[in-house]
Structure formats: structure tokens, C-alpha cells
Amino acid sequence: MKNILILGAGTSGTMMANHLQSKVAKKGYKITIVDQEETHYYQPGFLFLPFDLYKPKHVKKSIKKFIPKGAELINEKIDKVDKDNNQVLLQNGKAINYDILIIATGTDIAPQETQGMLGDHWHKSVFDFYTYEGAKNLRDKLREWKGGKLVIHVTEMPIKCPVAPLEFSFLSDSFFINKGMRDKVDITFVTPLSGAFTKPTATKELTYLLEQKNINIVSDFNIEQVDGKNKKIIDYGGKEVDYDLLVTIPTNMGDSFVERSGFGDELNYVPTNKATLQTTVKENIFAVGDATNVPASKAGSVAHFEAEILTENILRYIDGKELKDKFDGHANCFIETGHGKALLIDFNYTQEPVTGTFPFPSIGPMSLLKETHMNHMGKLAFKWIYWNMLIKGKHIPFVSATMSEDGKNIEKKN
Numbered sequence: 001m002k003n004i005l006i007l008g009a010g011t012s013g014t015m016m017a018n019h020l021q022s023k024v025a026k027k028g029y030k031i032t033i034v035d036q037e038e039t040h041y042y043q044p045g046f047l048f049l050p051f052d053l054y055k056p057k058h059v060k061k062s063i064k065k066f067i068p069k070g071a072e073l074i075n076e077k078i079d080k081v082d083k084d085n086n087q088v089l090l091q092n093g094k095a096i097n098y099d100i101l102i103i104a105t106g107t108d109i110a111p112q113e114t115q116g117m118l119g120d121h122w123h124k125s126v127f128d129f130y131t132y133e134g135a136k137n138l139r140d141k142l143r144e145w146k147g148g149k150l151v152i153h154v155t156e157m158p159i160k161c162p163v164a165p166l167e168f169s170f171l172s173d174s175f176f177i178n179k180g181m182r183d184k185v186d187i188t189f190v191t192p193l194s195g196a197f198t199k200p201t202a203t204k205e206l207t208y209l210l211e212q213k214n215i216n217i218v219s220d221f222n223i224e225q226v227d228g229k230n231k232k233i234i235d236y237g238g239k240e241v242d243y244d245l246l247v248t249i250p251t252n253m254g255d256s257f258v259e260r261s262g263f264g265d266e267l268n269y270v271p272t273n274k275a276t277l278q279t280t281v282k283e284n285i286f287a288v289g290d291a292t293n294v295p296a297s298k299a300g301s302v303a304h305f306e307a308e309i310l311t312e313n314i315l316r317y318i319d320g321k322e323l324k325d326k327f328d329g330h331a332n333c334f335i336e337t338g339h340g341k342a343l344l345i346d347f348n349y350t351q352e353p354v355t356g357t358f359p360f361p362s363i364g365p366m367s368l369l370k371e372t373h374m375n376h377m378g379k380l381a382f383k384w385i386y387w388n389m390l391i392k393g394k395h396i397p398f399v400s401a402t403m404s405e406d407g408k409n410i411e412k413k414n
Contacts (some may be wrong), residue, residue, distance in 0.1 A: 004098055004100045004102055009073065043300070057251065108131075117226045151188045151241055153248040160299070163335045165249050173213045187213075190217075196210060202369070254269045264293075296331060328349055328402050330348045332345065332399075340373050
């Protein structure tokens with residue numbers, strides 16, 4: 001029996017296993033998944049943990065719970081891929097042969113890449129919320145923090161869920177208003193971008209919200225170091241931003257096995273065809289989700305759309321057919337704006353976020369590029385969809401893997 005080997009049992013890897021299992025078994029393939037972790041985290045929930053909106057039990061479950069019947073899960077750390085011999089070497093010394101390899105190892109924070117970010121102040125006055133431990137420790141800090149200068153900082157792009165730092169800023173404003181201490185907190189959003197977001201249309205709307213909520217924005221800030229002793233961040237041009245509490249999104253990098261394998265870019269992302277999701281490493285190696293270098297957002301919705309298209313292309317590859325170049329970078333993201341409201345943006349590689357309604361023209365029920373309570377409810381509902389549908393590989397009705405160009409899924413008004 002031939003082997004499809006999936007590296008990573010996070011969102012993308014689990015989805016691919018569930019999409020493929022029943023289909024490839026009929027073609028004489030088995031599925032093997034390798035991941036060193038035993039816990040599956042609902043990473044979008046990390047945003048809510050610091051504000052006591054979610055509890056730890058809401059964001060973690062056993063990985064085994066979501067592995068499809070018939071697939072083999074191996075809990076080991078990956079050493080490297082030997083692409084010439086179609087093998088993956090594990091750090092326990094064992095090797096796994098594969099016929100098709102799917103890399104779905106995601107991305108993680110690398111605070112060690114910035115001078116001074118790590119140190120005695122890490123998770124004391126300098127926090128992340130992109131990890132479970134970071135979000136939980138930040139929750140404990142916010143419970144007792146008396147106020148001062150709160151700085152939300154993005155080190156460099158790309159990052160997982162590009163809107164999450166903005167969401168954290170908006171939720172901070174709401175959180176401190178509800179605690180009756182907003183007047184004691186100065187909030188500043190610091191970004192290496194020239195604006196609030198990567199897409200100009202969305203940047204306009206999001207900048208307005210920052211100003212409306214009295215959140216300062218410092219743009220074009222390329223950090224050189226964190227000065228933990230004097231509580232300030234310093235960019236390469238000498239610009240300084242003081243803080244009492246720094247919430248930072250460190251450099252995001254792909255898994256270190258990519259570098260050891262001799263492929264990947266400077267951030268360990270796997271070179272991947274942005275339309276077919278076949279890597280340029282070798283024809284029988286594919287990549288999906290945050291592990292790729294495709295110019296799409298590193299977000300759960302993107303991984304979901306990629307998984308549907310990659311499943312089709314894996315089956316075409318097995319049958320010796322030409323791959324379809326149909327992934328268009330489609331992403332839709334809820335942006336929490338605080339006080340029970342959220343924005344929804346929908347875009348792809350070439351299309352700017354549009355106005356209108358989603359998923360049905362004129363009906364919605366959710367609005368695009370507009371703050372509504374319904375969008376907030378959609379964001380909260382996504383947790384149930386994630387655990388019960390998305391990672392189980394079940395089709396989500398009315399949501400297309402590619403962005404509609406004819407208005408069937410969204411009503412374009414701009």
C-alpha cells in the first residue's frame with residue numbers, strides 16, 4: 001500500500017487527513033500523520049483568553065479526537081525531509097517512507113529573532129498572545145494590571161491572522177471601558193506597515209476605528225530591539241515607543257525542519273505554487289496553510305479553502321491528471337471591534353475587500369466592511385464550526401473556496 005504522509009496535525013494537516021482518508025483508501029493509499037504535540041489548539045481563541053472571554057477548555061482538545069479512522073498518528077518530532085529518497089527522518093532516528101508528502105506544519109513565533117525581546121521580562125511586562133501559554137499568562141496580567149501605557153506591536157510580516165493585533169487593540173479598548181479604567185490606559189498600535197492593514201480598502205476602515213477609539217497608531221516602525229530595562233522599543237531609525245505593558249507579535253517562522261531539509265525561504269516557509277499548492281521542491285511534495293510562502297493571509301479560512309482545492313489536486317496527481325490552478329488566495333476574516341460588534345472582510349490575491357453582504361447578496365445575514373452585532377455572532381459561532389465541521393473536513397454550506405466574480409456569494413458595491 002502506498003503512503004500519503006502529512007507533516008503536522010494542526011488545522012491544515014487535520015483537515016487534509018479528513019478530506020482525503022475515504023477517497024484515497026479506495027486508490028490503495030494509507031495516510032500517516034506526524035506531529036510532536038498531543039493537544040490540538042483552537043488558535044483563534046487565543047485572542048479571547050486574555051480578556052476572560054474564553055476559558056482554557058474552549059481552546060484545546062486532544063489531537064487524537066480529530067484524526068480520521070484508518071489514518072495513523074505518530075507523535076514524534078521531525079528532523080528533516082530527505083526529498084531525494086522520499087523519506088522523512090524523525091528525531092528518534094526512525095524514517096518514514098512516502099509516495100506523496102503534504103507539509104502542514106504551520107508557523108510559530110520566534111521572539112529570539114529580535115534583540116532583547118526574550119529575557120526576565122518575558123511574560124512579565126512583555127507578552128505574546130499567539131501561543132496558549134502567552135495568552136494565558138497575559139490574562140493573569142490583565143486581571144491585576146492597574147493601567148499605564150499599553151503597546152500592541154507587530155514585529156514584521158507575514159504573521160498568522162494579520163487582523164489579530166488590531167482585534168487585540170479594539171478588544172483592549174472595550175475591556176478597559178468595561179472595567180471603568182479606560183482613562184488610565186494609553187493604547188498604541190505599532191506596525192511595520194504604512195497603515196493599519198495590508199489591503200488599502202480595509203486600512204481606511206480600520207484606521208478610522210483606531211482613531212474613533214482613541215488608539216494611537218505608529219506606522220513604518222521596523223523594530224531593532226526591545227529595551228526591557230527602560231521599557232521601550234526602538235526601531236532601526238532610532239524612533240522609540242515607551243511602554244508599561246508590551247503585547248508583541250514576534251517574527252513568525254516556519255518549522256526548523258524546513259531549514260534542515262535544505263529548502264524554504266529565510267523564514268522557513270516552503271516555496272509553493274500559489275494556485276495549485278504543489279511545492280517547487282519536488283512534484284510529489286505539496287504544502288498547505290501557514291507553512292507555505294503563498295501571498296495569501298495565514299488564517300484559518302485560507303487553510304480551509306486551500307484544503308478543499310488541494311484535496312482535488314492530490315486526487316488528480318494520483319490519477320496522473322494535470323493539476324488545477326484554481327486557488328485564488330480567497331480569505332474572509334471577522335475582525336472583532338469590541339462592544340459586541342465585528343467587521344467582516346472578504347478578499348483574494350487581486351480583489352480588494354468589498355462591501356455588500358455575505359454569504360448571500362442582499363440577504364446576508366452578515367455585512368462586509370461594516371461593524372455589526374451579527375458579524376460578532378458569526379465570529380463566536382466559528383468556534384463551533386471549527387470543532388464540529390472545519391477540521392473534520394465537512395463541507396461548510398454557502399462558503400466557496402474561491403471568491404465569487406459574479407456576485408453569487410457576495411454582493412459587490414464598490
